Amino acid sequence: METPLAYRQLKSYYKALMPTLTEAEWQLCEGQLRVRTLKKGTMLQQQGTVCNYVSFVNYGLVRTYYLSDGKEKITEFFKEGEYTCDYRSFLTREPSISLIQVLEDTEVVETPYDGLQMLYREIPAANILGRLIAEKLFIDVCTRSEVQANDSIEQQYQSLINNRSWLIQRVPQYMIASYLGVTPEALSRIKARVNKRPLQSALVY
Amino acid sequence: METPLAYRQLKSYYKALMPTLTEAEWQLCEGQLRVRTLKKGTMLQQQGTVCNYVSFVNYGLVRTYYLSDGKEKITEFFKEGEYTCDYRSFLTREPSISLIQVLEDTEVVETPYDGLQMLYREIPAANILGRLIAEKLFIDVCTRSEVQANDSIEQQYQSLINNRSWLIQRVPQYMIASYLGVTPEALSRIKARVNKRPLQSALVY
DNA sequence: TAATTTTATTGATTCAGGTCAATGGATTTT
DNA sequence: AAAATCCATTGACCTGAATCAATAAAATTA
CATH class of the missing domain: 2.60.120.10 (Jelly Rolls)
Structure with a gap:
């Protein structure tokens, strides 16, 4: 054994x-x-x-x-x-x-x-x-x-942050992008969009 | 019984x-x-x-x-x-x-x-x-x-024709479009594209 | 710490497919 | 058979994301 x-x-x-x-x-x-x-x-x-x-x-x-x-x-x-x-x-x-x-x-x-x-x-x-x-x-x-x-990519990304945040911490962002089915560039832009309206993120769920 | x-x-x-x-x-x-x-x-x-x-x-x-x-x-x-x-x-x-x-x-x-x-x-x-x-x-x-x-929508449609042709015969095209995840208009255009090069269709598989 | 590689961001351009709208066949109903 | 409904096609326009390209930032390695 x-x-x-x-x-x-x-x-x-x-x-x-x-x-x-x-x-x-x-x-x-x-x-x-x-x-x-x-x-x-x-x-x-x-x-x-x-x-x-x-x-x-x-x-x-x-x-x-x-x-x-x-x-x-x-x-x-x-x-x-x-x-x-x-x-x-x-x-x-x-x-x-x-x-x-x-x-x-x-x-x-x-x-x-x-x-x-x-x-x-x-x-x-x-x-x-x-x-x-x-x-x-x-x-x-x-x-x-x-x-x-x-769900939109944005919703899916938010859901990862809320429900599987260990993923965000443990894998590089381009792998998250691949998982969500978009290019790293697209995910980067989605993040930029989300950060431009920080009040929204507090309201998600 | x-x-x-x-x-x-x-x-x-x-x-x-x-x-x-x-x-x-x-x-x-x-x-x-x-x-x-x-x-x-x-x-x-x-x-x-x-x-x-x-x-x-x-x-x-x-x-x-x-x-x-x-x-x-x-x-x-x-x-x-x-x-x-x-x-x-x-x-x-x-x-x-x-x-x-x-x-x-x-x-x-x-x-x-x-x-x-x-x-x-x-x-x-x-x-x-x-x-x-x-x-x-x-x-x-x-x-x-x-x-x-x-597979592209075109490939998926060809595959339906080749492998599940009963589907094409038994359900209206707008349902096929829905199944493939596109609008009826898009599928119609894909069919038009395919028909414009009939030699290709004979070569599939 | 500097050098190098990896990863993330931002801009410009392109393109597939969506939306809106109009028309023409098909099919069903009366 | 005429009317009405359903379905498919085509055109014009629009949008979101991909691609290409150039930096910038972060993480490794020397």
């Missing part, structure tokens, strides 16, 4: 989602897991390869993005306590379109595809876990789509 | 996803189901209410959409053999943002929320079904997002 400490957060996560999980079943789960520490800048998932792991972030920060016309488009950021993965590739076993890159020194606990399938077979409750993970991911991606479709 | 015929398609669907399903378990599933026939124009899901059913379309066609600034934005079309639902509302039990409207006379088989939760508890294999449905929906929404993010 490498660093039992690293599993503690994940174990409580599993336990919360699968209350019926016995200690023996947890041992079976734990046997599938691998802890990895990754330096800032490392690629956790390359484009064009099948995604073989779901990674639970113990500490650190990663981004998922893809290349369109050679330009990077960031789809999401994942920090400590969250799962990250190109789940589409993981599920379909097709090559990944997304890349995953470590933005800060990061520690992850990886669950391999085969190991997870084994858990689905051996532990009935694991299917509940799988269902809940897929459902959560689905809800998240729906919510994101709805926000993108309904 | 209302119209046993209506269940046949759904039963084979369930059987395919849950090979271990016994006849007794199927009976339990069937007991939860309700068949409904709906006239063109009917609302299958209203905005602001919690979505209580997953609906399997036996025949017909529906659209899901939401209102933004009073304008309709179509998110997807579902035809015979597909599930439709505001699955986000269904899962979270929060009011639905989406509306679902019947575009052709349609027959659906509805599975209520409570019934499905009961199945998850009573039939372990039902969690596999729930997992697979959530996974499929997740994959679909990812794929859609990737297409929207990467």
Whole structure:
């Protein structure tokens, strides 16, 4: 056992989602897991390869993005306590379109595809876990789509400041711009607009 | 039993996803189901209410959409053999943002929320079904997002013609425009552009 | 601390698609 | 079949964001 400490957060996560999980079943789960520490800048998932792991972030920060016309488009950021993965590739076993890159020194606990399938077979409750993970991911991606479709970039940026200010602090602004789907220049101008009417910002929510 | 015929398609669907399903378990599933026939124009899901059913379309066609600034934005079309639902509302039990409207006379088989939760508890294999449905929906929404993010409206329209030509035939063009996220005028101009260079269209794919 | 690289800002220009408006087909209703 | 409604097309104009370009500021590295 490498660093039992690293599993503690994940174990409580599993336990919360699968209350019926016995200690023996947890041992079976734990046997599938691998802890990895990754330096800032490392690629956790390359484009064009099948995604073989779901990674639970113990500490650190990663981004998922893809290349369109050679330009990077960031789809999401994942920090400590969250799962990250190109789940589409993981599920379909097709090559990944997304890349995953470590933005800060990061520690992850990886669950391999085969190991997870084994858990689905051996532990009935694991299917509940799988269902809940897929459902959560689905809800998240729906919510994101709805926000993108309904809110202006300015509203979305304000919402980041209000609800996910750690993002603003931990990643450079051009990545925020990429995440919001605009150029760094455009986001800079939006900020300038917002700052010109400081009374408004106090009224948001 | 209302119209046993209506269940046949759904039963084979369930059987395919849950090979271990016994006849007794199927009976339990069937007991939860309700068949409904709906006239063109009917609302299958209203905005602001919690979505209580997953609906399997036996025949017909529906659209899901939401209102933004009073304008309709179509998110997807579902035809015979597909599930439709505001699955986000269904899962979270929060009011639905989406509306679902019947575009052709349609027959659906509805599975209520409570019934499905009961199945998850009573039939372990039902969690596999729930997992697979959530996974499929997740994959679909990812794929859609990737297409929207990467392909021009022209490419997306060509792709509809090549891969989902039934859509072009069964829904008016202004709905296609809404689905693609542009105005009817814009789509009309895109078609005009495409028709001006007919050699190109033969080369697509 | 100076040098270098990275990141953010601002200006000028361009362009795709939106909006507004008018017209002409299609389809449905009476 | 005539009237009315719905739908698609086309034109003129406008706007928001992309692009290109030049600095300025901030963060790293030497």
